[in-house]
Each structure stands twice: as C-alpha cells, then as structure tokens.
Amino acid sequence: MTSYVTLLKESGLKATFQRLHIVEVVDRYGHIGIEGIYDKVTKIHPSLSVATIYKNIIIMVEKGVLVEVPIAGKKSKYELSKLDHMHLICTQCGEVEDLPCIESIDKIFDSLMQKEHFKLFRQQINLYGVCSHCQQLSCQPVD
C-alpha cells in the first residue's frame, strides 16, 4: 500500500485515496476497464465519481503509471506499467494474460526499426484466441 504512495509521488501525483484505490484495483485485477474500476472501487469508496476515474486514468497514463491496453472489439483495459510483455486475450471469456517478452523478438524489432528509421517507444503484442480453460468447458463471456 505504501508502495503505491511512492509510485504516485515519484510520478508527480498527489497520493489521494481515490488514486490509491484505483491503482490498487488495477494492480489486483491485472487488466481492467473503466467500468470495472468503478465497480470495484465504489464497493469500498462509494463516493468515487466516474469523472474522477476518467481524469485520473488520463493523467496516470500520461505520467506512465498506467498503460492502456486497447483490445479489438472491446473497450480498453488498463494495467500498471511493467516490463514489456505480450498479452494473450481470450475471445471467449475476455481474460487477459501476461506473457513475458521474448528476447529474440525484441532483437528482430530492433534491427527492423533501424532499417525503417523508426524510433520505437513502445511495443504492443496482443494474441487473440481461446485460452486453455475455455477450450475445455464452455465459458460465459465475462465482458
């Protein structure tokens, strides 16, 4: 909990209760959308307004605390900034799983970017399919 305070302050943001709750929920759930954040946070902090979430998502993405994960056919989810990684996105249940990045892929990108004269800031690898869980039982879509 105290580490979230540090995270926010080091990013130049006041550590308000609202922000701490938002960050904590994002961290706990890994990948979550605006609505999900609202649902979770209002359970323990009922007065939180959606406007505050929107304002904070915007500024926290700007400051690099959060990262937007845009997903085809759905609304974006958000995650805490962390080491580059890939996303396995289950189109059945909507679950998003992190997968560590592969070094060999990074190297390929590096040489490719040199060739293209493109200054790479961030990579985003999303793999859409059906997770092992949903291949076995018939899952209900979560969102």
Added chain:
Amino acid sequence: MTSYVTLLKESGLKATFQRLHIVEVVDRYGHIGIEGIYDKVTKIHPSLSVATIYKNIIIMVEKGVLVEVPIAGKKSKYELSKLDHMHLICTQCGEVEDLPCIESIDKIFDSLMQKEHFKLFRQQINLYGVCSHCQQLSCQPVD
C-alpha cells in the same frame, strides 16, 4: 471496383453502394476510423448516415471483410483483411504503416502457444514510436 463487389458477395453481404464506398475508402486510405470514413464517403455520397457506417463496420468485421486496429489513446481504425502484418504507429502524426510479418516471429509464437495451450486466432503487433518523417520535420498531429 468490381472486385469489391465480389469481396462483399463472397462474404455473404449485398453489394450496396454504401458498402462499396466504405470498402473502397478503407482500401484507399489503408487505415481509417469511423469519422474518417464518414468524411470521405459523404463527399461523394452525401446521404450516407453514420448509423449505416456503424452497422456495416460491425457486420463487415464479423464477416471478416474488415479488421479493427485498436490503437492506444485513440479510436480504432479499420483496414481490409489481409495477410498478417505488423503496424508501425507514429504517435506524432498518427500515421499507421504496415510491415510484413516476420516468419521467425510466427514460429516463436507457434511454439509458445503450444506450451500455453492457447488456440491462437489472430495476432496483433503494434509498434508505437516516431516515424522517419516526423523525426525530421515537426509534424502536425493528423488525428
């Protein structure tokens, strides 16, 4: 033009003028959002309604004619379905450039998916950065 007719019909969609115009604009511009489509198409077919675009985007994505390209911090763009490829997304000017997929990367994914027991349908690789053009001159954001 006639090939768009074929494309639509083979996908089980009637080849209306509206659809032909939408597909043609998407093809011509490569990657374009709802608003862009509306702007371009209404220039030559002023009566087109946005509702029609929305309805058609949804069904055309469903039928596999179009593919949604979700982009962090912006609205999704759409492209014609084509061979798997990566996207170079310039965060300055908003331009999206296609880059052919790398076979060696695909192979890495394949073995990875086996290990994870994940049934892969579609991959999406977006590389965000600054294109060579914007590195030279100061560009105006396009959208």
Added chain:
DNA sequence: CTGGTTGCAAAATTTTTGCACTGGT
C-alpha cells in the same frame, strides 16, 4: 417480389467539462 439494407430521429452510452468545495502536502 422480398428480405436485407438504409436513413432518420430518438435513445442509450460513454467521455468531457466547469465550477464550487475538499483534502494532501
């Protein structure tokens, strides 16, 4: 001819904004 498609207008949803008030530092 006929079912799928369109356009319009209204509704629903999502996101943004302005401003008085509050709370972190």
Added chain:
DNA sequence: ACCAGTGCAAAAATTTTGCAACCAG
C-alpha cells in the same frame, strides 16, 4: 494555507436502436 484534486451535474461526443421506406438479387 495553497493549490491540486474531487464530486456533481450538465454538456458533448459516440454508439445503438426502432422503424418506415428502399433496393439488390
């Protein structure tokens, strides 16, 4: 105490929906 940050309510923007008229096959 100061100013960033909050909550509310209103506005703007985006997306969806229902339905009568229309048109591609």
